[in-house]
Amino acid sequence: MTAEIRPVDHVIAAARAFLGERISTNAAVRDQHARGEDTTTPVQPDAVVFVESTEEVSQLLALCHRHGVPVTPFGAGTSLEGHVTPIRAGISLDLSRMTAILDVSQDDMDCLIEPGVTRHQLNDHLRDQGLFFPVDPGSHCTIGGMVATRASGTNAVRYGTIRENVMGLEVVMADGRVINTGSRTRKAANGYDLTRLIIGSEGTLGVVTKIRLRLHGIPEATSAAVVQFPDMRGCVESVIAVMQLGVPVARIELLDEVQIAACIAYSKLENLEVLPTLFLEFHGTEAGVREQAESVQAITTDMGGLGFAWAADQETRNKLWTARHNAYWAAIASQPNSRGVTTDVCVPISRLADALLGAREDILVSGLSCPLVGHVGDGNFHTVILVDQDDPAALDRAWALDRKIVARGLALGGTCSGEHGVGMGKAEFLEQEHGPEALAVMRSIKNTLDPKGILNPGKIFRN
């Protein structure tokens, strides 16, 4: 009697022929690919593959398709919703070594990159050319991961999300076929929008291997400011007023007093009080920036804002925005031995006060520690529900609070996810949000493009 050879063993053996040392079954490597930064239960893949070209991705997917082996794409592993957890084991497809910046056009303000490029790497590369890529999630994620999850960040209020900043993609489909989507033009009415279909599909329809991004000119002038408020309501109402007045702010970020306390400790923001706070940034011409800032200053003063602290020099601005980008880590560090369950509710701007102040009530009732921070110009905010890693009951309480905050967001006409994606964490809300008919249409597209269900199973759709 011989031991049964599993389908994945065929894939591993065949892939070794063209990947050599770049396919690993080492336990430590598999462990590093067992989940992201979320609280899902870790699952080790059978093997981790470090691909370096489209051709390799194509060969690997053709193999997995033939043998019915699951493939879970992996970038920087910063997902907060279980996207990279290979819940049915199989292959973890690590794209983090595909970091080539293949082309930058100053004239057309676009570039072609591989998916493992991070936004930091890209912006370092672009700086000398007077260009920048605006989409900036807090984490050191890959741009491939951002495409997969339809990510955004602090600048989205002015420059849009990744959805508005991708012009086209190269995608390897489930069976290994390679397609090109989109166009290098600013607009096109040339058939189905496969680019937008792939963006936000979380690795369930295909694997992105090249990305053409729209870039922006570094603004002539930039200034930033911080305003603190005696209470949350004035803080939130200021945001709503700024947006309704149409001031084209580049960033308008809210941190509640729990979050700001964590940031003061983590990022040494000595000048700030433990009060609800707005971080602001303005982009434009010298005159335009001044005009915007004056409008916002007038509004926040009117709403009870305590002064308007300028951060005109680049060093002060960098410190401010680094602190904002590290808010998640500041939150995690504020409580020993913790991980975070993160909500990502986004609502129409008119409902922001209800959603946000309601979430604060829910948090208070729960008794959990839970900093709140938000891309409030877009109506989007996060609560980072802190749980002791070693206390399963705490995790259950955190999920109960998460459900309550999301349910309130949906009831206010919002979405369960503004920017983190669905993954496993938000899949339970999709039917309520879209209705069973729309979800069935999504499933039928999934089944058509990935008939064997090998691509990132268990994500977006609950099984």
Place this chain on the structure above:
Amino acid sequence: MTAEIRPVDHVIAAARAFLGERISTNAAVRDQHARGEDTTTPVQPDAVVFVESTEEVSQLLALCHRHGVPVTPFGAGTSLEGHVTPIRAGISLDLSRMTAILDVSQDDMDCLIEPGVTRHQLNDHLRDQGLFFPVDPGSHCTIGGMVATRASGTNAVRYGTIRENVMGLEVVMADGRVINTGSRTRKAANGYDLTRLIIGSEGTLGVVTKIRLRLHGIPEATSAAVVQFPDMRGCVESVIAVMQLGVPVARIELLDEVQIAACIAYSKLENLEVLPTLFLEFHGTEAGVREQAESVQAITTDMGGLGFAWAADQETRNKLWTARHNAYWAAIASQPNSRGVTTDVCVPISRLADALLGAREDILVSGLSCPLVGHVGDGNFHTVILVDQDDPAALDRAWALDRKIVARGLALGGTCSGEHGVGMGKAEFLEQEHGPEALAVMRSIKNTLDPKGILNPGKIFRN
């Protein structure tokens, strides 16, 4: 022996039960629905249905699905690419009576409308509320038609196309199921982007019955200007420079001397010379508008522009933009008994001079009369190839010229359609533009969502 009853007769009989007089087999009505404003061969549908509700669309599609009867959606009939030509007869589904504006939110700057609403109707409705809807194709089209064809217009350079201004849709699928897509939030990472999949699908995947649009605040200040140039190159190079400098112009439209001659005659623009011309508009604060205009004036002067004629008062501006929106009709009127074959090439901005001046060479060689006009800030321009309606040979020559101009656009990294859609007219170019693999993915989605192929057959895909 009894006469055979055709499937469409079953549909007509059953539909009469719930539509009464609103299903018509009258020859004149069928003739009005036999094609749009294009040069396709007219085909009469078997019946025209004037629907008034989602429920009626759903019932009708369920019937047509059951009997395998083709359905061609019809709005205002302004398509230039054969979208509304019912090439396999069946039902012409006229949505032009669904004109309700169901909801306008000033706080969230959005609205919910039915698909038969035109942009004029919507903007008339919004004006008192300080809001406007920016997407403005030249024609009196319906917004449903704009969604179907991924339309844009003169303001897209600043405000984006319909793709960026639709938040969500209600769609009746081929079998009559009704789905809701999208979200009222400014961003969402909540599953597949069905909204963007439907936008630009030209009635081949479903019929749009409600549209939630993003609106914009009427700018504090608006000014417009006209600049003429001694030659085309200076005119085009000015546009490229303005865009590469990142001046946020609201409109930048080019008309060549053939088009401007037609417009002078049609719209009585007595003050203009027969020279290559730019029409410009600036939106912003008083100071911002002044700043933008000064930047553009400096550029155009540098490129040989002959002065900079202001149109600050609203009456002069209206005359200017009405003339621009009537450019197509001015072109048609410039040659007796003519119809137009229209190209809609869009290229990356750095290739605009090559594409546009190359097209002018092609026109010269062809000997055909052909005004050229363009949304040049987006790299998009139209040539309206004028043909005598009664001369089939002229139509063949026009199509030969069209193919040449499109082929040049594709070779320059462009698209066959910037905003008019594929329809029948541009379907032959899709395989070259996207490659066979991507086109096969589009077809597989079509076959999944419309397995009997009843929805607008023969459009986008060649049969």
